[in-house]
Amino acid sequence: MIGTLALVLFVTLLAVGTLLAGVKHYRYDGAGANVVATLCFGWLLGWVTGPLLIGDDSTLRMDYFKLLPIPARKLAYAMLGAAFADVSLAFSLIAFAALIGLGAQSGAAAALTGVAAVLLNLALAVVASQVATAVFGPVISSRRGRDFTAMLLALLITLLSLASSLVPFVAARLTDGHSPALADVVRILPSGWGAVAVDAASRADWGLTAASLGGLAALIAVLVLAWPPLLARRLTMSGRGSRRRARARQHAPHHGHVLPATPLGAVLGRELRLYSRSVLRSMLLMISFLVGVVVAIVLAVSGKMTGLPFSGLMFTLIAAACFTNCYGDDGTSLWLTLVVPGAARADVRGRVWAWFLVVAPAGLLLTLVLTAVSGQTWAWPWVLAAEPALVIGCAGLLALVGAWSVNGPAPDGGPSPARVLKTHLALVAIPVVVLFPAAALLIPGALAHSLLLRWLAVPVAIAWAGFLTWYSTQAAVRRLESHGPEIFTRVRSAAA
Amino acid sequence: MDGHDKPALEFDGLFKRFGDHVAVDHIDLKVPAGSFFGLVGPNGAGKTTALSMAVGLLRPDGGAVRIFGHDVWADPVAAKALIGVLPDGLALPDRLTGREILRYLGLLRGLPRDVVEQRADELLTVLELDDAETTAVVDYSTGMKKKITLATALLHSPRLLLLDEPFEAVDPVSAATIRKILQDFVAAGGSVIFSSHVMALIERLCDHLAVLAGGKVVASGALDDVRGAQSLDDAFVHIVGGRSDNAKGLSWLASLSRCGPRSRGGRRPARG
Numbered sequence: 206m207i208g209t210l211a212l213v214l215f216v217t218l219l220a221v222g223t224l225l226a227g228v229k230h231y232r233y234d235g236a237g238a239n240v241v242a243t244l245c246f247g248w249l250l251g252w253v254t255g256p257l258l259i260g261d262d263s264t265l266r267m268d269y270f271k272l273l274p275i276p277a278r279k280l281a282y283a284m285l286g287a288a289f290a291d292v293s294l295a296f297s298l299i300a301f302a303a304l305i306g307l308g309a310q311s312g313a314a315a316a317l318t319g320v321a322a323v324l325l326n327l328a329l330a331v332v333a334s335q336v337a338t339a340v341f342g343p344v345i346s347s348r349r350g351r352d353f354t355a356m357l358l359a360l361l362i363t364l365l366s367l368a369s370s371l372v373p374f375v376a377a378r379l380t381d382g383h384s385p386a387l388a389d390v391v392r393i394l395p396s397g398w399g400a401v402a403v404d405a406a407s408r409a410d411w412g413l414t415a416a417s418l419g420g421l422a423a424l425i426a427v428l429v430l431a432w433p434p435l436l437a438r439r440l441t442m443s444g445r446g447s448r449r450r451a452r453a454r455q456h457a458p459h460h461g462h463v464l465p466a467t468p469l470g471a472v473l474g475r476e477l478r479l480y481s482r483s484v485l486r487s488m489l490l491m492i493s494f495l496v497g498v499v500v501a502i503v504l505a506v507s508g509k510m511t512g513l514p515f516s517g518l519m520f521t522l523i524a525a526a527c528f529t530n531c532y533g534d535d536g537t538s539l540w541l542t543l544v545v546p547g548a549a550r551a552d553v554r555g556r557v558w559a560w561f562l563v564v565a566p567a568g569l570l571l572t573l574v575l576t577a578v579s580g581q582t583w584a585w586p587w588v589l590a591a592e593p594a595l596v597i598g599c600a601g602l603l604a605l606v607g608a609w610s611v612n613g614p615a616p617d618g619g620p621s622p623a624r625v626l627k628t629h630l631a632l633v634a635i636p637v638v639v640l641f642p643a644a645a646l647l648i649p650g651a652l653a654h655s656l657l658l659r660w661l662a663v664p665v666a667i668a669w670a671g672f673l674t675w676y677s678t679q680a681a682v683r684r685l686e687s688h689g690p691e692i693f694t695r696v697r698s699a700a701a
Numbered sequence: 702m703d704g705h706d707k708p709a710l711e712f713d714g715l716f717k718r719f720g721d722h723v724a725v726d727h728i729d730l731k732v733p734a735g736s737f738f739g740l741v742g743p744n745g746a747g748k749t750t751a752l753s754m755a756v757g758l759l760r761p762d763g764g765a766v767r768i769f770g771h772d773v774w775a776d777p778v779a780a781k782a783l784i785g786v787l788p789d790g791l792a793l794p795d796r797l798t799g800r801e802i803l804r805y806l807g808l809l810r811g812l813p814r815d816v817v818e819q820r821a822d823e824l825l826t827v828l829e830l831d832d833a834e835t836t837a838v839v840d841y842s843t844g845m846k847k848k849i850t851l852a853t854a855l856l857h858s859p860r861l862l863l864l865d866e867p868f869e870a871v872d873p874v875s876a877a878t879i880r881k882i883l884q885d886f887v888a889a890g891g892s893v894i895f896s897s898h899v900m901a902l903i904e905r906l907c908d909h910l911a912v913l914a915g916g917k918v919v920a921s922g923a924l925d926d927v928r929g930a931q932s933l934d935d936a937f938v939h940i941v942g943g944r945s946d947n948a949k950g951l952s953w954l955a956s957l958s959r960c961g962p963r964s965r966g967g968r969r970p971a972r973g
Contacts, residue, residue, distance in 0.1 A: 462814075471808035475794055475801075482796035482837070537791040541853070544756050545809050546781040690760045700792070 220299035223248070227303025230310065236380040237310070238404035239388045241303050242397030243379060245326060248300050249396040252330040253337045281433035288335050294327060301326045304399050311407030318406035318414055322399030325421040329395065332428045339435040360491060395424055468548065472555025473562075480563050485534060490563070493524035498571060505579070513579035514588050517572030518595060524564045525599035526631035530624050531556055531607035532692055536614075537700050539693050542685075549685040553608070557600045557678050565596035586650075586659040590643040594666035598639035601674030604681040606631065611692050613699015621699075642669040707770035709734045709861045709892035710755060714764035717750055724750040726916035727764065732894050732909070734769070737887045739903035739924075740896040742913035743941055748896040749789060751913070752865050756786045768861060785854030787847070789865035789896075795839035799830050799849045802838060803856055810857045817856075824852040828878060843870035851879060855886075862886065864895035868902060880906065900933040914941040 223244045231237045273280075301323040308315030379387060391397045402417035464470035480486050497520030501512045532539060542552045572592040576584055612624035620628075643666035650658030685692065710732040717725040725747045732738045740748050753759035755766045757773050757780075766773040771780040793802055800821055807817030825831045828848040833841065838849060847867060854862055862883070868876050883893050883906070897903055903910055904924065911921035920927050920940045928936040 466808055466814040466817075468809045468811060471805045474808075475797065475805045478801065479794060479796055535794070538794050540758055540786075540788055540791045541793070541806065542809075543758055544781055544784070544786045545806070546778040548809050551809060690758055693758055697791075 216296050220296045223300035224303045224306060227306035231380055233380060235404060237307050238400040239379045239391060241307050242391040242400035245399060246391055246394055246396035248297055249330055252334040256334060256338045277437045278433045281436045285335060285432055288331050297327060297330055304403050308403040315403055315406040319403045321418055322402050326399050328425050329421060332425055336428050336432055336435060468551035469554055472551050473559055476555055476559030489527040490524060493520050493527060497523050510579045514576035514581050514584035516575055517568050518591050520571060521564055521568040521595045522635060525603060525635050526628045528560060528603050529606040529627055529631045530612050533612040533696060537697050539696060543689045543693055550682045553604045553678055553681045553685055557604050560603055561596060561600040568592055568596050586662060587647055590662040590666040591640055594639055594643055594670040598670030598673045599635060601677035605677035608681040608684040611695045613696050639670055642666055708732055709769060710894055711767040715754060715761055715766060716763035717754060718762050723916050728918050730911055730918055730921060734892055735890060736892055736909045737907045738894040739907035739910035740894060741903055741910060746913040747916040748913055749865055752863055756784060756863055757781060783860045785859035785862045787850050787854045787864040787867050793838050796837050798837055799825060803852055806853050807856050820856055824855060828852055844872050844875050847871050848875060861892045866897060867895050900937055904933045912940050
């Protein structure tokens with residue numbers, strides 16, 4: 206209840222804020238239209254993506270009408286009409302009223318144009334939202350689709366919170382007239398056509414006014430015409446994809462063939478697919494990336510460049526710490542490995558290679574690019590010793606830690622306290638274990654101003670990491686071979 | 702051929718304890734090669750525990766399990782190469798599609814790629830999973846999950862199948878398909894051991910069975926020897942010591958209305 210109230214309050218504030226942005230007077234000519242066009246884009250984007258991200262929980266579900274003897278076309282338009290009975294339209298009405306406010310600053314004709322633009326924008330919002338749901342609804346109703354949208358939502362929220370520091374910057378660019386490209390983009394998008402019409406009306410450019418409003422009306426008409434066949438497709442299709450598509454895929458070449466047809470290739474294929482499809486794994490990778498990189502970039506934007514060369518290291522380290530529970534996180538599917546004779550070796554080596562292939566290119570590239578961009582030349586021996594050592598050394602170490610310490614999920618399905626503790630410990634322990642030979646050369650080298658010592662750290666660190674990963678992989682294989690059933694019992698009792 | 706005269710599966714004094722609870726209590730059992738063998742017993746009898754020890758998923762506290770003479774725990778590579786396993790209630794890498802799982806397992810077992818592709822095609826078609834080609838296993842129904850797990854058990858053409866509740870939550874059409882596959886497998890010389898609660902199914906499919914209760918084998922042998930002249934249902938209740946007078950304790954159940962609020966006034970509801 207409090208959550209709903211807070212949401213209503215938040216959306217009301219957003220709507221009123223949008224309205225005020227339209228009423229406000231700007232120094233630069235046309236800045237108001239730019240701002241209103243940008244804000245309308247935000248609202249329309251919300252209409253199109255909202256049902257997809259939050260889930261289509263409309264009161265009138267399409268599925269209710271599947272079995273009724275109503276002609277498809279009639280049903281389609283009835284559903285579209287029903288979609289206009291939506292409380293959220295009230296908020297959008299307040300927000301889009303910014304167009305009337307914008308017009309009212311220049312006279313009655315522009316204000317009237319604003320009224321027409323508001324109505325067209327509202328219609329576009331509802332129709333586009335329905336069409337988007339019909340197009341993407343079947344895709345997102347599968348688990349893989351839901352995983353994807355959950356990821357997208359998490360990414361969006363994180364990026365929005367990070368980007369909030371950029372809002373003043375963007376707002377300044379839009380209103381000072383120094384960034385015509387940005388202004389052009391927000392005006393060319395359909396969400397900006399209403400603002401363009403009002404702006405044109407204020408300059409008595411009636412041709413552009415008519416074209417903009419006419420364009421909006423035409424777009425709505427096209428979407429309305431496209432709607433019945435889309436709805437018909439959705440009603441006759443299960444959430445699992447059409448049969449025709451299934452058949453087509455069956456004979457398509459399999460991209461797994463890039464990998465060797467060996468037990469190691471099999472595990473590698475499984476792991477690489479799980480990295481891209483498992484919501485837990487993608488989420489962990491995303492967290493590693495955002496915390497490691499975006500934070501450093503946001504700092505760099507505000508002038509603090511010292512951290513930039515090390516953000517690749519942060520990404521690698523967090524990605525390593527997050528994946529120290531590989532067997533615990535994969536749950537009881539470990540039985541498949543245990544019933545196949547001699548599969549333990551391939552399983553461990555496949556996991557080691559897969560983590561390396563997923564993390565190393567990104568980590569190395571980030572380190573090289575960001576160190577170069579930062580201009581911190583003193584950092585080169587440090588990052589060139591540390592980053593390759595981390596991606597090589599951690600790959601094997603993860604498998605060993607994962608095979609020795611198995612944490613099942615907590616009863617609520619989330620990570621257990623022990624797993625969280627292990628991740629935090631790993632954040633401290635991994636750099637100590639992997640990087641101490643490098644540090645033993647880099648720190649004295651820096652103190653003694655010896656370039657030789659600092660650059661010597663690079664081969665020493667890589668050689669140590671290579672040994673570490675080779676030894677850890679062997680030890681993890683032995684552990685899985687000797688204690689496979691015990692590891693399995695741990696994940697099974699956690700799952701039960 | 703290696704192990705042909707040996708039992709397909711042999712439990713030799715098999716023992717497992719969880720804390721104070723003895724789950725499997727020194728079981729001795731021989732499953733003849735070429736038999737269709739049913740493992741029945743009430744809930745908690747130790748069926749899943751025994752099968753888990755037989756396939757290498759749970760380490761026994763004592764005794765031995767042999768598959769065609771190969772000790773599962775002393776010589777796991779030879780023993781595991783001969784078996785196909787369908788466990789109950791365990792996960793698969795469920796973000797993969799059915800075909801991807803079969804492809805993964807086939808290559809993991811060292812089969813050539815073309816053999817894997819051909820067998821995966823046939824298994825998906827026979828088990829009617831070919832329409833779900835693009836569906837990840839996480840979106841499968843329970844019955845479909847059983848079928849894809851059965852496909853993983855069959856993929857490498859094992860000599861013995863160990864199946865824990867293979868027919869649970871499977872629709873009748875799929876059940877008929879699975880029955881046919883298993884019957885053909887046995888007819889071709891394979892051996893099947895499966896656990897089930899459904900006596901009618903055991904009676905219909907199996908030539909041998911064992912009854913487990915309280916972690917012990919309380920009866921085993923050829924189907925006709927175990928059930929005698931009665932139905933397997935009756936024989937089972939008799940063997941595991943079910944008390945037919947158990948239901949008498951619920952005499953109030955048939956006369957609930959007497960306890961209803963209206964009966965407090967002394968008026969008894971009219972009866973039939």
